[in-house]
Amino acid sequence: MNGVQQTGASLAASVQTPAGVQTLTVVGAVIVWELIGRTGLLFPELFPSVVGILQSFWIYVTTPLLIPHLKASLYEVGGGLFLGALCGIPLGVIFGSQRSLMRVMEPIILYLAVVPKIIIFPIFILFLGIGTGSKLAVGAIAAFFPIVLLTIAGMREVKPVYLDVARTLRASRLQLATKVYLPAITGYVFTGVRIGLGASVTGALLAETKVAKAGLGFMIVEYYSQFRMADMYSLLLFIFILAAVANWAMKLVFSLLLPLPRSTQDAGVFF
Amino acid sequence: MLLAALFSSPIILAYPIFLVTFGRTSAAVIALSSIFGLIPIIMNTKSAFQQVNPVLLEVGASMNLSRRQMFRHILLPAVAPTIFSGFRLGLTYILKSVLGLEYVVQIGGVGMWLSDAAFRFEVGEVYAGLVGTILLSVMFLYVINRTEVLVRR
Structure with missing residues (x-):
C-alpha cells in the first residue's frame, strides 16, 4: 500500500515538472484530436485520425x-x-x-x-x-x-x-x-x-x-x-x-x- | 517552452487548414494572424509579471493599498511597458501574416492589390503598396503608443 502511494507521489512529482506538463499537454491535444477525428463530431474531413497522419508521415521518412x-x-x-x-x-x-x-x-x-x-x-x-x-x-x-x-x-x-x-x-x-x-x-x-x-x-x-x-x-x-x-x-x-x-x-x-x-x-x- | 517552439516554426504554412475551416474569407486570415499575434503577447505579458520589482509591491502593502489600488497604481504601471512592447511585436507579426496571406491566397486587401499590381508589372503601384503598408504599421503603432501613454498615467 505504502509502495503504491510512493510511486503515485513520485509519478505526480515527475508530472509536475515542466517537461511532464509539456508531455501531458501534447498527449492531451493528440487524444482530443483523435476523439474528434474518430467520432466525426466537427468537420469530419478536417480532422483525420492521428493514425492516418502518422502512417503518411512514416511514408515520407x-x-x-x-x-x-x-x-x-x-x-x-x-x-x-x-x-x-x-x-x-x-x-x-x-x-x-x-x-x-x-x-x-x-x-x-x-x-x-x-x-x-x-x-x-x-x-x-x-x-x-x-x-x-x-x-x-x-x-x-x-x-x-x-x-x-x-x-x-x-x-x-x-x-x-x-x-x-x-x-x-x-x-x-x-x-x-x-x-x-x-x-x-x-x-x-x-x-x-x-x-x-x-x-x-x-x-x-x-x-x-x-x-x-x-x-x-x-x-x-x-x-x-x-x-x-x-x-x-x-x-x-x-x-x-x-x-x-x-x-x-x-x-x-x-x-x-x-x-x-x-x-x-x-x-x-x-x- | 512549447510556445517558443511553436513560435520558431513556420506556422503560416498551415494556412490551407484555415482556408478549409473558414472558407476563403477574411475570417481565415483573422484566425491565423491572431495566432501569430497571440504568442509574442503571451510571452511578453508573462515576463512582465515575472519582472515586477518586489520592493514596489512591499511599498504598496506598507501603504495599506487595497487590491484594486495596488493593481491600478503599482502593478499596471510596472507591467505596462513590457506588455505594450509585446503588442508592438505582435503587430509586426500580424501585419506580416495578414499581408502575406492576402497575397498568397488572393483574399482582398492591400496584399491582393500588391499581387495584382506586381502581376501587371505596375512597379509604381507596387511601391505605393509598400508605402501604404508602412503607413498602416505607423498608424497602428501610433494608436498603441497613445494607449500606452493613457494606461501609464
Whole structure:
C-alpha cells in the first residue's frame, strides 16, 4: 500500500515538472484530436485520425517520395540564409560603426522589416523565373532584415568608453576590430542568423505555395488542392520538426562556438 | 517552452487548414494572424509579471493599498511597458501574416492589390503598396503608443 502511494507521489512529482506538463499537454491535444477525428463530431474531413497522419508521415521518412522536394527547399532556404548573412552582417557592421549613418538607415530598415517580403516575389519571378532562384531570393531578403538589425544592435552595444579605453591602450585598428567589436557583436550576429533561418524558411516555403515546380511548400498546396488532409497534416508536421531540429542544431553549434553566452533577446525582434 | 517552439516554426504554412475551416474569407486570415499575434503577447505579458520589482509591491502593502489600488497604481504601471512592447511585436507579426496571406491566397486587401499590381508589372503601384503598408504599421503603432501613454498615467 505504502509502495503504491510512493510511486503515485513520485509519478505526480515527475508530472509536475515542466517537461511532464509539456508531455501531458501534447498527449492531451493528440487524444482530443483523435476523439474528434474518430467520432466525426466537427468537420469530419478536417480532422483525420492521428493514425492516418502518422502512417503518411512514416511514408515520407522511409520512401524517397519527398527527396527532390526536400532538395529544392533546402537549396532555397540554405542559399537564402547564406546570401542574407553575406549582405546583412557587413552592412550591419558598416551602419553600426558610424552613428550618423545608423541614425539615417535604422528607421528605414525598421520600417521595411515590417513589410512582408513575399510581396516582392512576383518581381523575382520576372527576373529569375519560377524555378528555385526566385524562392532563394525571397528567402535571402527575408533573412537579411533580422540579421542586419541584430548586427546593428550588437554594434550599438559597444559603448564609447570601450573605444576610449582601447585607444588609450594604443590599440591598432585591427586590434580594435578583433578585441572590442568582435566579442560584442558575435552573440547578436548568431541570434540574428538563427532568426534569419526561421524567416528564410517562412519566406521561401510560402513563395513555393504560390508558384513553384518543386519544394515542400509546393507539396502542401498540392495535397490541399487534392483535399488529402492526412497527407497535408503529416507534411506540415514534417516541416515543423525539420525547422525545430535546424533551430536547435544552430543553437547548439553557436553555444559551442561561443562559450560565454551573452544575454541577447531571444524571442527575436523581426522575423 | 512549447510556445517558443511553436513560435520558431513556420506556422503560416498551415494556412490551407484555415482556408478549409473558414472558407476563403477574411475570417481565415483573422484566425491565423491572431495566432501569430497571440504568442509574442503571451510571452511578453508573462515576463512582465515575472519582472515586477518586489520592493514596489512591499511599498504598496506598507501603504495599506487595497487590491484594486495596488493593481491600478503599482502593478499596471510596472507591467505596462513590457506588455505594450509585446503588442508592438505582435503587430509586426500580424501585419506580416495578414499581408502575406492576402497575397498568397488572393483574399482582398492591400496584399491582393500588391499581387495584382506586381502581376501587371505596375512597379509604381507596387511601391505605393509598400508605402501604404508602412503607413498602416505607423498608424497602428501610433494608436498603441497613445494607449500606452493613457494606461501609464
